Amino acid sequence: MDNGFDSPKPTPRITLSSELQxxxxxxxxxxxxxxxxxxxxxxxxxxxxxxxxMLALLIPMxxxxxxxxxTVQVLDIACGKCREGFVLSTYFGGNRFGNPSxxxxxxxxxxxxxxxxxxxxxxxxxxxDRKTRVPMFNYQFINGDATNLDQYPxxxxxxxxxxxxHQQISSNEVTWTTIFQQAxxxxxxxxxxxxTSFSDVEHDMLIGKLEQLHCEVVMNKPNPHAEPTETQxxxxxxxxxIVKKGSLASGILI
Ligand SMILES: C[S@@+](CC[C@H](N)C(=O)[O-])C[C@H]1O[C@@H](n2cnc3c(N)ncnc32)[C@H](O)[C@@H]1O
Numbered sequence: 001m002d003n004g005f006d007s008p009k010p011t012p013r014i015t016l017s018s019e020l021q022x023x024x025x026x027x028x029x030x031x032x033x034x035x036x037x038x039x040x041x042x043x044x045x046x047x048x049x050x051x052x053x054m055l056a057l058l059i060p061m062x063x064x065x066x067x068x069x070x071t072v073q074v075l076d077i078a079c080g081k082c083r084e085g086f087v088l089s090t091y092f093g094g095n096r097f098g099n100p101s102x103x104x105x106x107x108x109x110x111x112x113x114x115x116x117x118x119x120x121x122x123x124x125x126x127x128x129d130r131k132t133r134v135p136m137f138n139y140q141f142i143n144g145d146a147t148n149l150d151q152y153p154x155x156x157x158x159x160x161x162x163x164x165x166h167q168q169i170s171s172n173e174v175t176w177t178t179i180f181q182q183a184x185x186x187x188x189x190x191x192x193x194x195x196t197s198f199s200d201v202e203h204d205m206l207i208g209k210l211e212q213l214h215c216e217v218v219m220n221k222p223n224p225h226a227e228p229t230e231t232q233x234x235x236x237x238x239x240x241x242i243v244k245k246g247s248l249a250s251g252i253l254i
Contacts, residue, residue: 044122046227047236048087053225054237055091055194062218062242064192066092066160072104075159077146077183079108082119084165085139092161100138107155108141116143147178149186158188164195165237169205177209184215184245193243196223203239216246 066072074088085108086100093101108119119141124133144152162183169176183193193215197203210217219242226235 044083047083049097050225050227051084051087051237052091052097054223054240055087057224058219058221058240058242059091059192059194062192062244064161064190066094066104067190072101072161073156073159073188074104074106075156075162075183075186076106076108077162077164077179078167079110079119079141079163079165080112080115081122082106082108082110082139082141083122084163085119085123088161088163089138100136102138104138105156106139108139109144109146109149109152109155110141111143111145113143116141146182147175149182155186157186158191159183159186160188160191162186162191162193164193166198167195167202167206169209170202173205173209177213180206180209181213184213184243187215187243187245189245191245192218195241195243196237197239197241198234198236199238200233203241206241210241210243214246215243218242218244 072092074092076082076085076088079085085106087097088106089095089100089104090097093104095101106123108116110116110119120135120139121133123139123141124135126132127134140154142152142154149155164179164183167176167180180195187193195206195210197206207217207220219240221240223235223237223240226238228235
């Protein structure tokens, strides 16, 4: 059956994100949602589905396996609003779509405090009794500078997965090169780093830079699940590169 997913795992199903389920299942009359209110969550849901499909299609090709008997550490660098947090928790926890895992810790860092506030909100759950959103134990978001991760002892020293979604090397090459190297330095022996770009030019710049850093670029692909934007040549997660810790020389590309 074609359910719209490329999945290597138990058949996932399309569900409302868990926070939306909580909100819509309440009978509290003070909480009413108009179709306009639902537009944001629907767009977020669609974006999450595409991000899931990208991971489900491409990550198995890298041979990556999440560790089974300890917390999986996912480091989301320059995470912005971290719209992908639930998907990262779900996918790398080996769960079905829509079911974030308590066995995954997603740690996000971004220099923009407003984005970090939104990241906290995007990755929280709704407490019906307290009528407010509450943080979840398996996500943490830090307002900080990713060019020097050592400043933030809360971040894992070793990451199983790092994500840099929509890197922006064209805005400041020195800053972003430092961010890439900091991320690579945190990768564990069997870890992978996922980096996506909005545009062809930005991605070419990324690949050129990665080839000079201490990592192995194991995948470099256009993303079949990228979402076009109104700007020609710009898509959400247009290209993806996957790196492993390694030497200067890149290996065979998938
Ligand atoms: C194109 S946005 C991508 C945000 C998010 N990953 C996404 O896909 O929506 C680039 C992000 O890099 C963040 N950023 C830029 N310089 C940074 C730094 N030195 N440390 C941490 N974050 C930084 C910005 O605040 C912004 O959120």
